[in-house]
Amino acid sequence: MTRPDISFSVQTLSQFLQQPKKSHMDIALRVVKYIKKQTGQGVLLSSSSGTEITAYCDADWAACPTTRRSVTGFVIKLGESMVSWKAKKQTTTSRSSAEAEYRSLASTVAELV
Incomplete structure (x- = not known):
């Protein structure tokens, strides 16, 4: 996967594959139009050879309106890449934003390890 700019949109749309509606098709077409306009985009890897690992994580508490589950996300960089x-x-419903952030941090640390 080399397109992080569309991964969240595709992940969100994939939740409605069993019972799609017209609004889901409209959004899918919007994503396809975006991809057509952004040819040649992808992940750029830096030519400098940095060895410092940097990680960022965040959680959006109760972001899904149907399940009230939080969405977690992280980015890990090696040097500038x-x-x-x-x-x-x-996977579970968090009772607070602090709990959602903690779960996000735990998944980021697991990826780092």
């Missing part, structure tokens, strides 16, 4: 990223709905 992005080497890992993820956006995913959390």
Whole structure:
């Protein structure tokens, strides 16, 4: 996967594959139009050889209106190059934003290890 700019949109749309509606098709067409306009885009890897690992994570508490589950996301960089990223709905419902952030941090640390 080399297009982190569309991964969240595709992940969100994939939740409605069993019972899609017209609005989902409209959004899918919008994503396809965006991809057509953005040819040649992808992940750029830096030519400099940095060895410092940097990680960022965040959670959107109760982001999904139907399940009230939080969405977690993280980015891991090696030097100036992005080497890992993820956006995913959390498996359990968090009772607070602090709990959602903690789960996000835990998944980021697991990816780092």
